[in-house]
Amino acid sequence: MLLTTGIGLGLITGTTGLATWKLARTDNLALTINSVFAACGLCNRGKDGHNIPWEVKRVVRRENGSRLILRFPYGKTLSDVIGKTEAIMTALGADVAFARDGGYLLMDILQFPLPTFLPYEMRLLELTRGTWRVPVGRSIDGMVMHDFDAYPHLLVAGPTRGGKTVFLKNVIATLHLSHKASEIEFIGVDMKPFSLGFRKFAGVWNQLASTPEQFLAAIRSTYVQMEKRAETLAKANCENVQEYEQTTGERFKRLFLIVDEYGKSFGSDVEDDITSEMLQLTALGAGLGVHVVLCTQRPDAQVIDGKIRANVEAIVCFGAANAIQSRVILGHEGAEDLPDIRGRAIYQTDREIVLQVPYLSDKRLVRMLPNNIPQPVQTGVPNVGETPDKSGNTALKRLQTRSAQVVRLHD
Ligand SMILES: Nc1ncnc2c1ncn2[C@@H]1O[C@H](COP(=O)(O)OP(=O)(O)O)[C@@H](O)[C@H]1O
Ligand SMILES: [Mg+2]
Incomplete structure (x- = not known):
């Protein structure tokens, strides 16, 4: 079975006989290594505070792994890298060995076929602490992270x-445990009837909605907060939260709206309102540190609205019933061919990779979360974002005007 798509996915068969996928592009390994090196503090910083990636001179593929030849950046030595071996091996999920050849680092990675089961490891938190990254899963090129700074919203x-x-629980656990409560806020939307669902993790949520009406109220309640955020950014003369964090050195509080079973809000009286508000939220929220994680099992064009889809540039896809569904989710065929393994997914950003998502049970997550004392979480908060001011404008209206001005300023 061979599958080729416009973006260059190829299907290969792993040693276990299970289908594993491999990107035709080889720059993915270089990217993975550089994100791991950055997380381990092995990259020099540019003037703007960005991590400067190591230059990858060559990648040599071997049967049991790869050898990367990387140029040492100024001031970095072999012992700096060796000192981080443990963290690098954890991140990549592979054995690594290092050597030096003149000004070059030789890095051998012994790879294994994709695991069919991968437990969530607490050690991953060493790589995510203080960042807005969460592990998506292990690919043949190592652990792949989703970075909410690079792609603010995520569709599952x-x-x-x-x-x-x-997977949503992986996201919640990682973000919650990687940050102080003052740095992050969570709104949960879980419309599954008769289930405790998100309520089990009551300690995490600042708000929890379980009906479409509460969901709508929760979205609207964020507009007042977003307006304050826009003011803070404007005062600091910054365009977005990333710029604010880099120039002031201060953390900007992030808000995560995590929606399970998004499709369940359709068919209700407020479905049109929810669609249009989600569109606003995904468009305006990105630069203001408001992130949306949308999860749906209904891969139809109504739920995955074309405009919202355009604002959400990262996708984790756990398969599709047929090629048509795959096209709705990923924009091309192929998801229907994923092997029938729980937790096997395709992660799509501007590139695409197949991976095995770590497994985290409810029981373990409850144990991991400190202070997970069930508290009365707010549901159905009043629509403060809807209250008009003296001139009849709501928080959303003011936000839209402000963002239109910003756009004009940059035209
Ligand atoms: N990453 C994973 N690795 C292994 N098993 C998994 C993984 N994710 C889910 N499962 C198994 O599949 C079941 C259903 O997963 P769930 O996340 O509830 O599915 P969905 O939300 O897509 O309906 C879980 O109870 C678990 O047994
Ligand atoms: Mg589910």
């Missing part, structure tokens, strides 16, 4: 029992 799609909710 796939059939029932594909592993979507488990």
Whole structure:
């Protein structure tokens, strides 16, 4: 079976006989290594505070792994890298060995076929602490992270029992444990009837909605907050939260709206309102540190609205029933061919990779979360974002005017 798509995915068969996928492009390994090196503090910083990636001179593929030849950046030595071996091996999920050849680092990575089961490891938190990154899963090129700074919103799609909710729990656990409570806020939307669902993790949520009406109220309640955020950024003369954090050195509080079973809000009286408000939220929220993680098992064009889809540039897809569904989710065929393994997914950004998502049980997550004392969380908060001011403008209206001005300023 060979599958080729416009973006260059190729299907290969791993040593276990299970289908594993491999990107035709080889720059993915270089990117992975550089994100791991950056997390381990092995990259020099540019003037703007960005990590300067190591220059990858060559990648030599071997049967049991790869050798990367990287140029040492100024001031970095072999012992700096060796000192981080443990963290690098954890991140990549592979054994590594280092050597030096003149000004070059030789890095041998012994790779294994994709695991069919991958437990969530607390050690991953060493790589995510203080960042807005979460592990998506292990690919043949190592652990792949989703960075909410690079892609502010995330769509999670796939059939029932594909592993979507488990993945959401990975996201919640990682973000919650990687940050102080003062740095992050969570709004949960879980419309599954008769289930405790997100309520089990009551200690995490600042708000929890379980009906479409509460969901709508929760979205609207964020507009007042977003307006304050826009003012803070304007005062600091910054265009977005990343710029604010880099120039002031201060953390900017992030807000994560995590929606399980998004499709369940359709068919209700407020479905049109929710669609249009989600569109606003995904468009305006990105630069203001407001992130949306949308999860759906309904891969139809109504739920995955074309405009919202354009604002959400990262997708975790746990398979599709057929090629048509795959096209709705990913924009091309192929997801229907994913092997039937729980937690096996395709992660799409401007590139695409197949990976195994770590498994985290509810029981373990409850144990991991400190202070997970069930508290009364707010549901159905009043629509403060809807209250008009003296001139009849709501918080959303003012935000839209402000963002239109910003756009004009930059035209
Ligand atoms: N990453 C994973 N690795 C292994 N098993 C998984 C993984 N994700 C989910 N599962 C198994 O599949 C079941 C359904 O997962 P769930 O996330 O609830 O599916 P969905 O939300 O897509 O319907 C889980 O109870 C678990 O047994
Ligand atoms: Mg689910």
